[in-house]
Amino acid sequence: YQSRSFPSAYNLARTGTLSTSWDELLWAAITIGRPSTYHVFQHGPTSFHEAIFRLSLIRMAVEQNWHRHLQRTDAFAALDPTEKGMVSYFLGMTLCKLFSSRILNTPSLLHLDVFRPQLNPTILGRSRPDLVGENNAGKWYAFESKGRSSVPSSGDKAKAKLQAHRLVSIGGHPCTLHVGSFAFFQSDLLKFYWRDPDPDAKEPIELPRPGEEWRYYYEPGLSLASMLDEGAMALEHERADATVTIHPKIRELLEQGLWLQAREAARMLQDEFGSDGYRPDGLRVVAGESWSKSYDFSERR
Incomplete structure (x- = not known):
């Protein structure tokens, strides 16, 4: 860079x-x-x-x-x-x-x-x-x-x-x-x-x-985490080969639609998040093994 x-x-x-x-x-x-x-x-x-x-x-x-x-x-x-x-x-x-x-x-x-x-x-x-x-x-x-x-x-x-x-x-x-x-x-x-x-x-x-606008930040990750917990969209999850988890203190607020409160709580809890393996916003994304392999263009056309 x-x-x-x-x-x-x-x-x-x-x-x-x-x-x-x-x-x-x-x-x-x-x-x-x-x-x-x-x-x-x-x-x-x-x-x-x-x-x-x-x-x-x-x-x-x-x-x-x-x-x-x-x-x-x-x-x-x-x-x-x-x-x-x-x-x-x-x-x-x-x-x-x-x-x-x-x-x-x-x-x-x-x-x-x-x-x-x-x-x-x-x-x-x-x-x-x-x-x-x-x-x-x-x-x-x-x-x-x-x-x-x-x-x-x-x-x-x-x-x-x-x-x-x-x-x-x-x-x-x-x-x-x-x-x-x-x-x-x-x-x-x-x-x-x-x-x-x-x-x-x-x-x-x-x-x-920004206040309620933080929903746009958290919604995709919350949806991925929720669908994984419910066992829904199994094929899509398998193809994506990535999992999302959300720190319980943040997820509770997100599930109530308290987007701004979740953002403010995350600012206060960043040290705790880091020690628990979460990103500063309270999310943790784990990529599967396929991400380290070459992309097989021929199989996906």
Whole structure:
């Protein structure tokens, strides 16, 4: 990965390699807080399918090579440009979430689209950041996350910079970082670039502090965990080869629909979560053995 223009206080390396695991990568994919394509229907099984869809995108897009680096699969290379764009966009958000959690101590991100019912859609528009997150110290960060099937151009990076600038505050608290990021493939290897440029906001966006919007963050994971407990969707679970468990103190709140309370409780319980093997949000995702094997494109066509 490459980091550019971050304040010196963050002490980010300009280049490096981030060591992760399939468990952590799948956790990032499942918990990107954005409205689901299934939300036009009832919640429950539809959120389960949304979670399976996210896992399937990761499985189809990347695999680990002999050097244990992530590379693109033959299946991804075979997609048409429109399909590559969709998968790359999701991969961009997943890596943005992963790096935000590991390097900026900001594990919980929400997509700006979850605020659409509260804001005039013309305010959000198309030229705006994708994600917003609050770190463990109460600082808010804005992220414009993009994905590319090849190395992004200087024009791509400049556009991401402008979009990240527009978000200026959440609940009256100013954004500390306005990050433009890219996940992309270079010589088939998965790479990541992010930059925090000096803010120069035009048409600024001010968001309310999220409350019920945290349902979009937790619902896919809760649905996966619930379906597994009920023994439902067995074939889908077998194909996904990943299990989700939720810390009892968080799950109790989620099952009551207390989304904000679950988020606030998670902030207070992170030390306990870590000692019990959970992520900072109270979820634990475990990838099966198949994730460490090459993706068999021929069996899935």
